[in-house]
Amino acid sequence: MNVAMGEKQDSSLYNDALTVRKTVFVEEQHVPEEEEIDEFEQEATHFVLYDGDNPVGAGRFRMLDNHMGKIERICILPDYRNRGAGRLIMESIEQFAKENGISKIKLNAQTHAEPFYQKLGYETVSEVFMDAGIPHVAMVKQL
Template sequence: MNVVKVSTETQLQDAYNIRNKVFVEEQKVPYELEIDEFEPHSDHFVLYSEGTPIGAGRFRVLDGKGKIERICVLSLNRGSGAGKIIMGAIEDHAKESGIVILKLNAQTYAIPFYEKLGYTVVSDEFLDAGIPHKTMEKIIT
């Protein structure tokens, strides 16, 4: 498995297709909430396994912090370490960009995954697209 920082239209479409399958089709998030106004201002990442896209994520800088968003892995590939690989690539990108604080809004069921990666809950529960979330942060060095 390898993560690519999106640099072509084909790679961007791979990211959008994975996000559509996971968030829109599987989790029933409205498409207009999934693909938003921040797309052009974000760095996108795609995880490939033997040339097939299986995961994606998005990164942008907000108020001096790195904001990790839209982390997803196709259902058949969950539990394979794919999510950890995507997160590692995004964290490396953040470090290279000089970012030291990372923030993400985790679906509550995914909090244990992010805690294993060193993230800490910093908010109360809130709804995003009707799904319970909590904000988490991590300091990277």
């Protein structure tokens, strides 16, 4: 498996990211599509995990200020979960952040995924809150 990245203008990669996101968030988790696709699509760098030519995972990264970034929309198709796919995409995003001078990353994790992010070095910094009808926690990591 390999990870590719690009901007929204890279229409093929962006469409592949949306395909995975819609499968996981809209179809599987019933997030309304108008909440899933938001105003930050244009400014984010999108990442897609491929198995051959097939998109199997996705995520995006946004710069928040000079030294802080935010990881969003991490998702893996069901058949690829618990096989290291999530770690691959997270490592690629973190490497990109480091290369761009980011020293701290935050993300909002669904509570069921909190242990996954803790294993990657993220620390929970909030109480549980609801986003798109799903319980989340805010997490941060120093790079």
